[in-house]
Amino acid sequence: MNGIGAVYLRELRILKRRAGRHLLGMTVSPLLYLIAFGAAMGGATRVDGHTYLEFLLPGLVAMTCMTQSYGAATEINIARFYLHVFEEFQSAPISSAAYVAGEVLAGMTRAAFGVAVILLLGAAFGVTLRVGPWFFLAVALDAWVFASLAVLLAMLVKSHASQSLLTAFVITPMAFLGGTFFPVEHLPEWAQVPLYLLPLTHAAHAIRADAFGHPPNPADFFVLSGAGVLVFGVALRSVGRARD
Amino acid sequence: MIVLENLRKDYGGKAALDGVSLAVRRGELFAYLGPNGAGKSTTIRILTGLTRLSGGRATVGGADIETAPLAAKRHCGVVMQHVNVDSDLTLWENLDIHGRLFGMSRADRTRRSEELLAYVGLDARADDLVGTLSGGMKRRLMIARALMHRPRVLFLDEPTVGLDAEIRRRIWGLIKTIQSEGTTVFLTTHYIEEAEFLADRVAFLDGGRLRALDTPQALIARVGAWALDHATEGGMTTEYFHDHEVAQRAALGCTDGLTLRRANLEDAFLSLTSKAVQA
Numbered sequence: 275m276n277g278i279g280a281v282y283l284r285e286l287r288i289l290k291r292r293a294g295r296h297l298l299g300m301t302v303s304p305l306l307y308l309i310a311f312g313a314a315m316g317g318a319t320r321v322d323g324h325t326y327l328e329f330l331l332p333g334l335v336a337m338t339c340m341t342q343s344y345g346a347a348t349e350i351n352i353a354r355f356y357l358h359v360f361e362e363f364q365s366a367p368i369s370s371a372a373y374v375a376g377e378v379l380a381g382m383t384r385a386a387f388g389v390a391v392i393l394l395l396g397a398a399f400g401v402t403l404r405v406g407p408w409f410f411l412a413v414a415l416d417a418w419v420f421a422s423l424a425v426l427l428a429m430l431v432k433s434h435a436s437q438s439l440l441t442a443f444v445i446t447p448m449a450f451l452g453g454t455f456f457p458v459e460h461l462p463e464w465a466q467v468p469l470y471l472l473p474l475t476h477a478a479h480a481i482r483a484d485a486f487g488h489p490p491n492p493a494d495f496f497v498l499s500g501a502g503v504l505v506f507g508v509a510l511r512s513v514g515r516a517r518d
Numbered sequence: 519m520i521v522l523e524n525l526r527k528d529y530g531g532k533a534a535l536d537g538v539s540l541a542v543r544r545g546e547l548f549a550y551l552g553p554n555g556a557g558k559s560t561t562i563r564i565l566t567g568l569t570r571l572s573g574g575r576a577t578v579g580g581a582d583i584e585t586a587p588l589a590a591k592r593h594c595g596v597v598m599q600h601v602n603v604d605s606d607l608t609l610w611e612n613l614d615i616h617g618r619l620f621g622m623s624r625a626d627r628t629r630r631s632e633e634l635l636a637y638v639g640l641d642a643r644a645d646d647l648v649g650t651l652s653g654g655m656k657r658r659l660m661i662a663r664a665l666m667h668r669p670r671v672l673f674l675d676e677p678t679v680g681l682d683a684e685i686r687r688r689i690w691g692l693i694k695t696i697q698s699e700g701t702t703v704f705l706t707t708h709y710i711e712e713a714e715f716l717a718d719r720v721a722f723l724d725g726g727r728l729r730a731l732d733t734p735q736a737l738i739a740r741v742g743a744w745a746l747d748h749a750t751e752g753g754m755t756t757e758y759f760h761d762h763e764v765a766q767r768a769a770l771g772c773t774d775g776l777t778l779r780r781a782n783l784e785d786a787f788l789s790l791t792s793k794a795v796q797a
Contacts, residue, residue, distance in 0.1 A: 280618035288606045358602035365566045365596050366619035367588040517570045518563075 277368025281376025282383075284359075285349065289384065296384070300342065300391045304334050308399055311455060321457060324486065331396040331403055332482035333454035335389050336416055340452075340474050342388035343417040344445055346381035347424035351437050354428065354516075370513035374425050374506065381421025382414065389413055403485040412480035412490075415498035419473045422505040429512035453478035473501045519544045519579060519671055519702045520565065526573035527560050527726075534560045536726040537574065542704055544670075547697045549717035550706040551787060557726040558706035559599060562675045565704075566596045579670050592620070595664030599676040599706075601656045605649035609640055609659055612648060613666050620667035627666075634662040638692065654685035661692060665701075672696060674705045678712060690716060714783040724791040737786040745781040748772065756785065 289296060312327040321329040354360040363373050396403060403409070427444075431437045452458075452474030458466055469475050480494040520542035527535040535557045542548045550558050563569035565576055567587055576583045579593035603612050610631055617627035635641040638658040640651075648656065657677060664672055674693065678686040693716060697703050707713055713720050714734050722729040722737075730737060742758030744765040758781060759765035769778045 276618055276621040280615050283618065284604065284607070284615050287611055288604075291606055353604075357604060357606075358598070358600055359604050361568055361596075361598060361602050362604075362616065363619070364568050365591060365594065366616075367591040367621075368619055369588070517568060 277363075277366065277372030278376045278379070280366075280368070281363060281373055282379045285346075285377065285380030286383065288349070289380070296387070297391070300338065300388045301395070303341075304338055304392050304395055307334060307455075308395060313399065325401075327396075327399055327401050328486075329457075329482070330455065331392065331399075331401050332485040333478045334396075335392050335403070335413065335485075336474060336478040336481050337449050337452070337454045338388040338392050339385045339413050339416045339477065340420045341445065341449065343381040343385040343419075343421035344424045344441075345384055346377055346421050347428040347437060347441070349380075350377060350425060350428035351431070351434055355434055360516075364517065370510050373513055374422070374509050377425045378418065378421040378506065378509075381424055382417040385413070385417035385421070404487055406484050408484040408490045409481055411495065412477055412484065412498070415495065415502055416473070416477035416481075418502045419477075419498060419505055422502060422509045426505055426509040426512050429509065429516040448472050448474045451475075453482075473498055519546070520548075520704060521577045522561070522574070523576070524574035525561070525564065525571060525576055527557070527564060527569065528572040533726050535564075535572075538723070538726070538728050539574075540721055540728060540731055542671075542702060544702055545697070545700055546718045547693070547703040547705065547716055549713035549720045550704065550723060551708070551710065551713045551720055551783075552706075552723035552791075553708055556708075556723040558708075558723055559675050560726075561723075562596065562598075562673045562704070562706060565590075566594050566673055567591050592667075593670045594673060595667065595669030595671070595701075596673040597657075597660045597664045597675065597677055599679060601653070601660070603648050603656055603659055603663065605647065608645050608647055609635060609651075610644045612659065613663055616663050616666045622667060630666055630668075634665055637665075638662045654681050654688075657681060657685075657689065658692070661689070661696075665696065669701065671702045671704060674703060676707055677705065678707070678709065686712075710782075710784045710787055720783065722787055722791055730786070730790040734783050734786075737790065738781050738783060741786050741789040742781055745779055745785050746772075747777045747779070749776065756788070758785065758789065 312330045319326040393403060427440050428437065431440065451469055452472045458469045458475055476494040476497045480490060483490055522538050522540050525535050525538045526533065538561065550561065552558050560569060564571045565578055565583060567583065571584065578590040581589035581593065583590045613631040613634065614627055617630065622630065632641065635644050638661060640655060640658060640662070643651065648659065651659065678689050681689070693703060705716065717734060719732060720734050720737060721731040742760045744759040744762055746757045746759065746765055746769055748755045757768060759768065765778055769776060
């Protein structure tokens with residue numbers, strides 16, 4: 275328990291110290307998406323009975339939740355390869371579980387701030403989402419999956435360059451294809467199959483369903499929970515293997 | 519306090535440590551001396567849980583580093599060769615996080631941080647970001663952090679590398695004080711004079727193998743009390759003598775440039791590790 279608190283507190287203190295920069299980073303991309311895809315291009319478009327902005331916003335919540343929680347990977351990477359602070363955790367009498375849990379909690383906290391920023395930006399564009407318990411659960415699971423993935427990949431890579439490559443191949447395609455900007459159901463069936471394997475697709479579905487007042491689809495929560503357990507478990511093992 | 523039994527570490531089939539066995543006594547200041555790449559840092563990284571061993575066994579404070587790693591780590595404070603304090607945090611925050619990792623209470627963390635920052639002469643900088651400190655200050659902070667949880671063993675990996683002479687002397691004084699307070703110190707260095715000045719016992723490591731282990735005086739005595747350096751075209755060679763008169767007679771018989779002097783730990787190291795001095 276001490277280990278989780280120490281790891282989490284370190285990340286929180288750094289997050290607080292860089293709050294301005296983080297806030298700017300959390301705001302710029304979603305703001306551009308809202309302006310370009312929402313207000314400009316999608317102004318007259320309706321999707322499943324909603325304006326495009328209304329459709330886009332829950333997707334941006336899911337995507338921001340993913341990118342912000344996955345952002346923990348960069349922090350871990352810096353701590354590991356540049357500041358060497360990771361050694362402080364490795365040489366401390368704490369378990370791998372405590373380390374992973376601390377980092378994942380920090381990633382989820384970043385995601386929470388990111389989601390808050392999106393909701394505020396949405397309100398500024400005249401779209402207020404309904405935020406119920408399923409919304410929160412979907413956001414939490416989304417953040418958990420990608421914060422765990424962040425720890426896992428940060429432990430596997432051997433350099434910052436490898437980390438960037440993984441981001442380009444894993445996170446960026448998911449951001450664009452995981453139901454953020456268009457309904458996956460509009461694609462041909464063969465194309466839907468791989469997209470339904472992506473956790474982000476289910477996160478966007480679950481968040482959008484609750485935001486639109488639709489009943490939750492248990493399959494979305496099942497997939498997110500399963501992915502979370504799997505990735506968190508592998509992340510635990512990867513910390514031990516990070517010893518050279 | 520520290521026991522290594524046939525310790526091995528291989529990197530891609532190449533042995534960085536090749537069957538090292540030794541024991542460090544409680545309260546001892548033990549220097550692990552060797553050139554770059556000898557395996558000094560690898561040993562510390564294994565003992566402090568940063569690197570997996572390939573073979574053999576090691577214990578710290580009686581706890582096996584592989585089967586009881588958390589118990590072993592509780593005994594260890596470690597100062598790595600490179601700076602690894604958190605530059606985005608203040609000095610106090612660095613110590614606080616370390617204390618939390620070792621399960622110290624809030625009151626103990628506060629008291630110990632104040633005590634240690636004063637001990638290393640950084641109390642006035644407690645609330646500054648570490649990024650604003652000089653290299654020597656960071657090194658002292660790393661020592662304070664390593665001592666935060668009152669370890670029984672302090673591992674110092676090249677603690678003075680890259681520091682100027684004044685700061686190095688100051689850190690030597692600090693290390694001596696730490697030992698005098700009962701902490702076992704395991705020091706790696708490639709500065710021979712550092713080992714000679716500080717250590718109770720010295721181990722010579724070369725090519726991943728332990729070449730000699732004894733007190734500095736005993737190691738010097740093995741090669742002889744006097745050294746006669748010959749400067750030649752091909753470099754420099756040194757002859758060793760136990761008897762001063764014999765050494766003087768040998769010096770009189772030489773025609774090349776030479777110096778007769780007392781043998782030191784460097785002579786012992788070069789002789790016992792069969793290293794030739796390159797001019």
